[in-house]
Amino acid sequence: MVFKSSKRRFFGFVCILCNVVVVWYIEYHASKKPLLTKDSSFYHGSRKQRNTIVNISREYQDNESGMIGNMNKIIQIMNDKYTKIFHKSTADKVLGTKNVDIQNDYYPFVDFMFVLSDMSPEVNKTQKYLMMVLVNSGAKGDEFRKRREAIRQTWGNRSNCEQRKALGDERLKDLKWLLVFVVGKAGSGTNDDELNMAEARQHNDMLIGNITDNYINNVNKFYMGQVWASTFDIKYTMKTDDDVYVRIPRVLEYLVNAKFPRPFYGGMTYPSIRVNREISGKWTVSWRYYNETHFPRFNPGAFFILSSDLLNKLFNYVCIRKPFHTDDAYVGVAMRDYKVNITRIDSFRVGPRMPKFIRTVKDCEMLRYNAFGDSVDPKSARELHRRLQSHLCSKDTFIKC
Ligand SMILES: *[C@@H]1O[C@H](CO)[C@@H](O)[C@H](O)[C@H]1NC(C)=O
Ligand SMILES: *[C@@H]1O[C@H](CO)[C@@H](O)[C@H](O)[C@H]1NC(C)=O
Ligand SMILES: *[C@@H]1O[C@H](CO)[C@@H](O)[C@H](O)[C@H]1NC(C)=O
Ligand SMILES: *[C@@H]1O[C@H](CO)[C@@H](O)[C@H](O)[C@H]1NC(C)=O
Ligand SMILES: *[C@@H]1O[C@H](CO)[C@@H](O)[C@H](O)[C@H]1NC(C)=O
Ligand SMILES: *[C@@H]1O[C@H](CO)[C@@H](O)[C@H](O)[C@H]1NC(C)=O
Ligand SMILES: *[C@@H]1O[C@H](CO)[C@@H](O)[C@H](O)[C@H]1NC(C)=O
Numbered sequence: 001m002v003f004k005s006s007k008r009r010f011f012g013f014v015c016i017l018c019n020v021v022v023v024w025y026i027e028y029h030a031s032k033k034p035l036l037t038k039d040s041s042f043y044h045g046s047r048k049q050r051n052t053i054v055n056i057s058r059e060y061q062d063n064e065s066g067m068i069g070n071m072n073k074i075i076q077i078m079n080d081k082y083t084k085i086f087h088k089s090t091a092d093k094v095l096g097t098k099n100v101d102i103q104n105d106y107y108p109f110v111d112f113m114f115v116l117s118d119m120s121p122e123v124n125k126t127q128k129y130l131m132m133v134l135v136n137s138g139a140k141g142d143e144f145r146k147r148r149e150a151i152r153q154t155w156g157n158r159s160n161c162e163q164r165k166a167l168g169d170e171r172l173k174d175l176k177w178l179l180v181f182v183v184g185k186a187g188s189g190t191n192d193d194e195l196n197m198a199e200a201r202q203h204n205d206m207l208i209g210n211i212t213d214n215y216i217n218n219v220n221k222f223y224m225g226q227v228w229a230s231t232f233d234i235k236y237t238m239k240t241d242d243d244v245y246v247r248i249p250r251v252l253e254y255l256v257n258a259k260f261p262r263p264f265y266g267g268m269t270y271p272s273i274r275v276n277r278e279i280s281g282k283w284t285v286s287w288r289y290y291n292e293t294h295f296p297r298f299n300p301g302a303f304f305i306l307s308s309d310l311l312n313k314l315f316n317y318v319c320i321r322k323p324f325h326t327d328d329a330y331v332g333v334a335m336r337d338y339k340v341n342i343t344r345i346d347s348f349r350v351g352p353r354m355p356k357f358i359r360t361v362k363d364c365e366m367l368r369y370n371a372f373g374d375s376v377d378p379k380s381a382r383e384l385h386r387r388l389q390s391h392l393c394s395k396d397t398f399i400k401c
Pocket of ligand 1: 309312
């Protein structure tokens with residue numbers, strides 16, 4: 001135990017040391033060029049949150065001529081920093097479920113790395129976006145392609161009626177957003193990777209990274225999406241899954257009404273729940289990753305919003321606590337540790353039996369919600385879409401709620 005705590009202190013020291021070096025690196029480059037963001041209307045707090053370490057978006061934007069080269073360098077710095085602190089991790093890898101020490105092993109073991117996507121949408125870099133919608137999706141099998149297709153045809157489709165209406169709304173019409181699917185690799189044995197790449201070329205809306213597509217690696221996928229988003233001039237990211245339905249214009253309206261809050265970590269906040277410690281449970285997290293009996297309140301991964309000023313914190317947090325696979329709880333712990341308030345968005349609904357809810361919910365109740373999840377299969381998404389569109393756009397349906 002004595003050894004353990006001195007080891008911890010030692011790693012803490014290494015972490016501080018790395019931070020000092022990286023802060024110096026950032027400051028050095030930053031001093032050569034002022035911040036690019038001149039539009040301060042979104043910022044309500046002070047800009048002085050300089051305790052963060054790697055300002056990816058600033059580094060990236062400082063060097064527009066060599067963007068990719070530079071981004072690789074930043075990723076490398078971050079991965080080096082991480083491996084310095086958790087370099088023993090590969091030795092810590094627990095295979096299978098036999099002999100798991102739930103106290104002292106990293107279980108389930110996450111081979112964490114910052115990953116740059118090999119394939120990403122071509123986007124006009126000078127365009128400002130208010131929000132990037134990052135939809136985590138699967139790489140293996142048709143099911144996920146069908147889900148993505150349904151999203152492109154329903155809530156992700158710019159020609160849908162709710163979105164056309166938003167273009168006529170003074171407050172919303174200039175608030176740009178992009179929706180991007182974030183996927184890993186299926187690996188050999190199937191042609192899924194080829195199909196996914198063809199899909200990415202066709203729709204220009206997918207990030208594909210060298211991440212083995214499985215549940216444990218979700219957190220790597222989550223970080224890949226956030227890192228990519230952070231290289232744009234954005235104010236928010238909204239992380240979702242591919243089995244949800246989101247009324248994007250209503251989410252934008254929420255942010256307008258809330259006066260573009262920063263820092264902001266919002267979603268359908270769960271109460272503080274007990275951490276599962278059962279070997280081979282889907283949500284099990286060992287004590288070594290997280291040593292409290294309960295998670296703090298966090299926003300479930302079906303959909304949550306982060307303001308972009310929190311992204312650097314999130315990137316640097318991997319040096320403080322090794323990422324575990326339930327990424328939504330991990331983000332909640334990070335935000336708690338950084339003393340960021342969590343905001344519950346009442347119009348977000350996460351619940352079991354969503355398809356049944358969608359079939360049976362009354363119109364007025366349906367219209368109260370801006371996000372529905374999870375387990376919204378393509379058929380339910382289309383059904384919900386049809387109902388929403390018919391109420392929002394047809395001239396002769398007026399419903400009083
Ligand atoms: C990081 O850089 C971006 C882009 O230059 C800037 O808008 C943002 O304020 C910076 N963040 C921090 C925490 O300094
Ligand atoms: C900018 O990019 C170029 C080309 O990739 C590279 O040689 C140079 O070192 C980069 N500068 C910074 C400050 O990262
Ligand atoms: C990129 O976006 C900027 C800002 O909206 C715009 O002025 C420019 O024309 C765009 N470039 C292309 C190639 O679309
Ligand atoms: C978006 O919706 C329009 C109108 O329903 C449809 O023609 C188009 O194919 C959809 N886009 C995609 C990418 O599915
Ligand atoms: C993908 O990652 C694996 C292991 O993480 C590595 O062995 C392989 O070379 C990578 N492939 C590419 C194309 O980067
Ligand atoms: C739990 O972990 C924190 C750091 O992550 C450490 O400061 C604390 O002493 C640990 N508590 C116990 C009971 O091990
Ligand atoms: C968090 O919320 C509490 C209560 O609403 C407030 O007093 C506090 O100032 C907030 N903290 C931050 C950092 O915004």
